[in-house]
Amino acid sequence: MDLSFVTQISAPRSRDDLPAPEPGTAYLAGGTWLYSEPQPTITRLVDLATLDWPAITVHDDELELAATCTIENLCDAPLPAEWVAKSLFRPCAESLVASWKIWHTATVGGNLALALxxxxxxxxxxxxxxxALVWAPDGGERRVPVDRFVTxxxxxxxGAGELIRSIHLPAAALRGRTSLRKIAYSPLGRSGALLxxxxxxxxxxxxxxxSTIRPFVLRFPAPPDPGLLSRSLSEQISVDDYLTDAHGxxxxxxxxxxxxxxxxxxxLE
Known part of the structure; x- marks a missing residue:
């Protein structure tokens, strides 16, 4: 899709090169959604790829992903063997129901910012x-848990002019055992529920x-019994929090x- 209303493309090489925020500006990471439909309100693109952030950085206590890290980068990354939760990366990517071309271009930060x-x-x-590490236009920054980042x-x-710089996954969580479940109306349909x-x-x-309009994370000191889990779902996620659309x-x-x-x-019990 041609973005025919865009009149300016900025290609910053450092944070100091980022242009001041103004109406009509959009940050370009992978662009798989941005170029998928008309964007008549966008007149300027700021290409984050030219900042050349390292896609993946392994620290002793965390995994750091640049906002511009692609789905392909994430799924193919060599990571420490004890980070067994890396087994989630590919099933989550496959839940996007996207071709390898999309994996090659779509970014982790873009998926978070889109907030579908x-x-x-x-x-x-x-x-x-x-x-998520968020850069503010005044030079400041803040960290926000992703389950509170998506509202x-x-x-x-x-906020206006803010962008995601990176995503940080703690090593303690990466060492945990995990289980994923997805359901959709059709075998290759958009997820109706992903847990x-x-x-x-x-x-x-x-x-x-x-299944919900925003992510919910329920926490227990140990695996709950069926009754406690069911009650917690009812108490922490209201009826109005569940989504109705073409996919469910x-x-x-x-x-x-x-x-x-x-x-x-x-x-996991």
């Missing part, structure tokens, strides 16, 4: 307690996405969320 309920990189990051369907905590469970040093966590009705999504959550609980 079925954003599988959002699921991955929430399940592994990731934080609704297509909504985030990003991930994790057991580790911090107990049991259940991440609920795709809210009542169906609420029901299958409970079914998939119990499957995960049994597997």
């Amino acid at each position: 309920p079925a954003g599988a990189m959002i699921t991955l990051c929430c399940a592994l307690d990731a934080e 609704g369907a297509g909504r985030t905590t990003l 991930v469970g994790r057991v580790g040093s911090d107990g049991f966590t259940l991440t609920v996405t795709a 009705a809210a009542d169906w999504r609420r029901h299958v969320t409970g079914v998939l959550a119990e499957e995960i609980r049994r597997e």
